[in-house]
Amino acid sequence: MKIVFFSTKSYDKEYFEKANKEFDFIFIEANLDPITAVVIPDGAVVCCFVNDAINEQVIEVLKSKKVRLIALRCAGFNQVNLEAAAKASIKVVRVPAYSPHAVAEHAVALLLTLNRKTHKAYNRVREGNFSLERMTGFDIFGKTVGVIGTGKIGATFASIMLGFGCRVIAYDPFPNTELTEKGIVYYPLNELLAQSDILSLHCPLTPETHHLIGQEALQHIKPGALLINTSRGALIDTLAAIDALKSHRLGALGIDVYEQEEHLFFQDFSDVIIDDDVISRLMTFPNVLITAHQAFLTSEALEQIALTTLQNIRSFNEGLPLANEVTLNKN
Ligand code: NAD
Numbered sequence: 001m002k003i004v005f006f007s008t009k010s011y012d013k014e015y016f017e018k019a020n021k022e023f024d025f026i027f028i029e030a031n032l033d034p035i036t037a038v039v040i041p042d043g044a045v046v047c048c049f050v051n052d053a054i055n056e057q058v059i060e061v062l063k064s065k066k067v068r069l070i071a072l073r074c075a076g077f078n079q080v081n082l083e084a085a086a087k088a089s090i091k092v093v094r095v096p097a098y099s100p101h102a103v104a105e106h107a108v109a110l111l112l113t114l115n116r117k118t119h120k121a122y123n124r125v126r127e128g129n130f131s132l133e134r135m136t137g138f139d140i141f142g143k144t145v146g147v148i149g150t151g152k153i154g155a156t157f158a159s160i161m162l163g164f165g166c167r168v169i170a171y172d173p174f175p176n177t178e179l180t181e182k183g184i185v186y187y188p189l190n191e192l193l194a195q196s197d198i199l200s201l202h203c204p205l206t207p208e209t210h211h212l213i214g215q216e217a218l219q220h221i222k223p224g225a226l227l228i229n230t231s232r233g234a235l236i237d238t239l240a241a242i243d244a245l246k247s248h249r250l251g252a253l254g255i256d257v258y259e260q261e262e263h264l265f266f267q268d269f270s271d272v273i274i275d276d277d278v279i280s281r282l283m284t285f286p287n288v289l290i291t292a293h294q295a296f297l298t299s300e301a302l303e304q305i306a307l308t309t310l311q312n313i314r315s316f317n318e319g320l321p322l323a324n325e326v327t328l329n330k331n
Helices: 010-019 056-064 082-087 100-116 118-126 152-163 177-181 189-195 215-220 238-246 277-282 299-317
Strands: 002-005 024-027 045-048 069-072 091-093 144-148 167-171 198-201 225-229 250-255 288-290
Touching: 002 010, 010 024, 010 299, 045 299, 056 082, 069 299, 082 091, 091 299, 100 118, 100 152, 100 198, 100 225, 100 250, 100 288, 100 299, 144 152, 144 189, 152 167, 152 177, 152 198, 167 189, 189 215, 215 238, 238 250, 238 277, 277 288
Parallel strands: 002 024, 002 045, 045 069, 069 091, 144 167, 144 198, 198 225, 225 250, 250 288
Antiparallel strands: none
């Protein structure tokens, strides 16, 4: 069986080749779109990542190529038109859990870097500048941390912050009893926003959570709060966040994901003019830290992603139940 990988990077190749025993791989660097899809051999499995927009048009081409399985090598599936896939009788599988620690720890890295300005210290010291001017941070100990979405990653992040000596509170329509047993209290969203010194987003992107942190929510946040998003870019209305940064309502913003990231992330634009004025504006703030969707990128996570993806494909091949299938009504 042939598996065609889209949006392939060197680390995908390395970890998938290490985990492979039986499949033929075709690695393609380009994103999946209606044009790149034409190279797919008939009946192959298509393996995609977060920014491969698997819309109705793409599904149509996949159907004409007799593709029966889309294997996502990620947890999120907001990039797939599940209705169109179901209509075309194409099954979709994903990797629901690989390393919640990888993503939760990256959220902590963003928080610590933004707060203690280690990125600036690194550059200053390398240039022989040992001044501490404008480097003051705050103690994280004793602060209130609001966690939005307490599934696998949110719960891991919440536990780490308990270890820092924070008061951790949460918002999730489905409270996690393991966290309530640890003393974490759930609040309605606006109450959580008003109480939190630090906010971290860990819920999926759905029609309900699109722009969850928009103009209205930003009016409820505690003035000066620090906001971290390692989940999906469109949870935040970026233009509203820019306004909140300009008015100092939002104290700092750390993001690993961005609303329009599919046009930028995972590519090198260091020699060209970036024509996205919104991210360009964000990049000018001294209190904004952006990483390019790298929270998942640990060797443990890559190993698990490869193993689970290949097991998903093996199960499909052998007609076994698909434990990690994504359907319209499930998940
Ligand atoms: P999960 O399914 O275990 O948990 C998601 C939680 O969000 C659930 O508890 C759910 O009840 C809650 N939720 C759903 N709707 C909500 C709402 N309206 N408000 C608040 N909470 C809500 O998922 P996970 O494994 O913890 O992953 C969380 C998200 O992290 C994924 O959806 C994905 O978008 C993102 N992610 C990012 C990276 C990265 O590299 N940056 C990697 C993996 C996952």
